[in-house]
Amino acid sequence: MPNNTAEQISIERDLTDRVVSSFEGTDDPRLRELLGALVEHAHAFVRETRLTEAEWTKAIEFLTAVGDITDDKRQEFILLSDVLGVSMQTIAVSNPAVHNATEATVFGPFFLDDAPEVPIGGDITHGAAGELCWFEGTITDTDGNLVPRARIEVWECDEDGLYDVQYGDERMAGRSYLYSNDHGEYSFWGLKPVPYPIPADGPVGSLLSVTKRSPLRAAHVHFMVSAPRLRTLVTHIFVEGDPQITTGDSVFGVKDSLIKTFVRHAAGEATPDGRNLGQVQxxxxxxxxxxxxxxTAGGTAQK
Known part of the structure; x- marks a missing residue:
């Protein structure tokens, strides 16, 4: 039977309607809305692409492999969401643009709840290898008011592109939290970020390979900033001039407003806090x- 006849179109539409109506008894209205929309879009995809049973079997096998490799240290489904841009689209919807507020980007899989606290001007590297970098700035609200005692979580990889959770032991490095001072200011020593590949030894890596996409992420440092009555911000900063910004970040996380200049200082040049770095740039x-x-709609606020 041709697949574009009125009869065939009616058969396909009837199935979608029956599946959507099967959720009408769902007590939670939001869940009912989400399930109905999911069915509508999934069925539309099948109809539009004329998906074959063999292709659907391959898709099931792929998703099964994604589940098989996922464990308490690796979340391949988040990785899949990231490389398909679904994570960033969700962030865009949940963190609408508000005046001059700093833009949000992906959370990533390497955050830890129990990072150590450091004081203003402290060192978050905790022995991680790389080129030292002084980070500083202020925390304000959209009206320009300084925000004291904002909690600032920071985490980043080392010079080899590895986060501490990838070391294979219990070391914690390249991460800490600190609080802005009474004037809304913060500063700390970290590492100049470097590009690194997302885990590419699983099914998501195979997907990137077959589609000729790079697994590399643009060089970045993660920030999560929270304060009472303000929307919690999850974001990165990126390195101006990093070639990966031009060739493409594998999870689509780069935003122009988050690209920052990293100034190189010669060995022996005085540091802002008087730290003696010897003959190290x-x-x-x-x-x-x-x-x-x-x-503001969608975001998360610290209570």
Whole structure:
């Protein structure tokens, strides 16, 4: 039977309607809405592409492999969401643009809840290898008011592109949290970020390979900033001039407003805090953070 006849179109549409109506007894209205939309879009995809049974079997096998490789240290489904841009699209929807508020980007899989606290001007590297960098800035709201005691979580990879959770032991490095001072200022020593590949030894890596996409992420440092009555911000800063910004970040996380200049300082040049680095060059960058109000749609506020 041709697949574009009125009869065939009616058969396909009837099935979609029956599946959607099967959720009408769902007590939670939001869940009912989500399930109905999921069925509508999934069925539309099947109809539009004329998906074959063999192709659907391959898709099931792929998703099974994604589940098989997922464990308590690796979440391949998040990785799949990232490389398909679904993570960034969800962030775009959940963190609408608000005046001059700093833009959000992907959370990533390497955050830890129990990072150590450091004081203003402290060192978050904790022995991680790389080129030292001084980070500084202010925390304000969208009206320009300084935000004291904002909690700033920071995490990043080492010079080999590895996060501490990838070391294979219990070391914690390249991460900490600190609080802005009474004037909304913060500063710390970290590492100049480098590009690194997302885990590419699983089914998502195979997907990138067959589609000729790079697994590399643009060089970045993660920030999560929270304060009472303000929307919690999850974001990165990226390195101006990093070639990977031009060739493409594998999870689509780069935003122009988050690209920052990292200034190179010669060995022996005085540091902002008087730290003696000896004959080691170092870098510095500034990241002034603006938090949106907590009542802006979709975001998360610290209570």
């Amino acid at each position: 170092w870098f510095s960058t500034r990241f002034d953070i603006v938090l949106a109000p907590s009542d």
